[in-house]
Amino acid sequence: MDxxxxxxxxxxxxxxxLVLLGTSVVANVALIKTKGYNGGFLMVTIGWGLAVFSGVVVAYNSxxxxxxxxxxxxxANGAKTFGSAALHTLVPVNIGTILTYIAGQFLGAIIGAVITWLAYKQHFDEEPEPANKLGVFSTGPAIRSYGWxxxxxxxxxxxxxxxxxAFGHQSPGVGLSALGALPVALLVIAIGASxxxxxxxxxxxxxxLGPRIAHFFLPIRGKGSSDWAYSWVPVVGPVIGGVLAGLLAMWILPIIK
Known part of the structure; x- marks a missing residue:
């Protein structure tokens, strides 16, 4: 394989x-009759951080x-290659590699969400609130105001x-795996808590979006709407934020040689 x-x-x-463990911690907190029912937002935040930790450990090649x-x-920050130099899996950055990475991410997210549904199938069946079921798969605002x-x-x-x-500028390699999984996990916990x-x-x-698609096609009893009206926000917002960070980091976080 190339x-x-x-x-x-x-x-x-x-x-x-990442998505299997992240959506599962939400299921454990939100769905009725689980051992972690009503565990609270902090439990979800820590769970998602550790989910990122696990995902980063698994995806060492890319x-x-x-x-x-x-x-x-x-x-946007000027990366010329993706992958791992140490493992000799580097590929040049071009439209094909960018789309391949993104396709892998969406496919993985759908797979992880489907497995979460299998793990919590009985609790999805018992849960009376459609919003709690959707909340396992995708995010939603506390106060709905699309602009804010x-x-x-x-x-x-x-x-x-x-x-x-910034982490990457202090260590060799491209991507999160070069940093070590723990700093990235702590960063995600910090973002969630704040x-x-x-x-x-x-x-x-x-x-x-991947788990939202899974919510749409899975045969979940009484699942209700997948809230497509909001679905563009957690897609467009992160893309804008990520690109802005990459561009500004070129000026604010220069690499000193």
Whole structure:
């Protein structure tokens, strides 16, 4: 298999692991009769951070982007290659590799969400509130105001990508895996605890839209709407935030040689 194929599978596997564990912690807190029912937002935030940790560990071959906003942010920051230099899986950055990475992320996100549904099938059947079922798969605003929700997602994703790039400038390699998984996990927990209140901090188009698609096609009893009216916010906001972070980091976070 060529390097791009390896990187594609790495992004699929890593993003699937991230979404499986991340959506499952929400299911554990939100769905009735689980052991973690009503565990609270802090439990969700820590769970998502550890989900990112696990996804980054799994996606070592590809550089562990796991997020279209990270991929596009690195492109905006001038990345010339994706992958792992140490493992010889580098590929040149071009439209084909960008789309391959993003396709792997969305496919992995859908797979992870489907597995979460299988794990919590009985609890989905017991849960009376459609909103709680959708909340396992995708984010939603605490106060619905599309413009301000968009601003929140831009800010949260800017912080994610900007700090990732800052970490990357201090260590060799491209992508999150070069940093070590723990710093990235702590960063995600910090974003969730500080900026997650208004929108649930999607900060990742694949993490939100992929599971939302799974919610739409899965045979979930009494699932209700997939809230497509809001679905563009956690896609557009993170893309804008990631690209802005990549561009501004070129000026604010220069690499001194």
């Amino acid at each position: 390097n791009l194929g390896i990187d594609f599978l790495s992004e699929v596997a890593g993003t699937a692991m 550089g562990a982007h796991l997020n279209p906003a990270v991929t596009l942010g690195l492109v 929700n968009l601003v929140t997602e831009i800010i949260g994703t800017f912080v994610l990508v900007f700090v990732v790039i 900026l997650g209140g208004p929108t649930g901090y999607a900060i990742n188009p694949a993490r939100d």
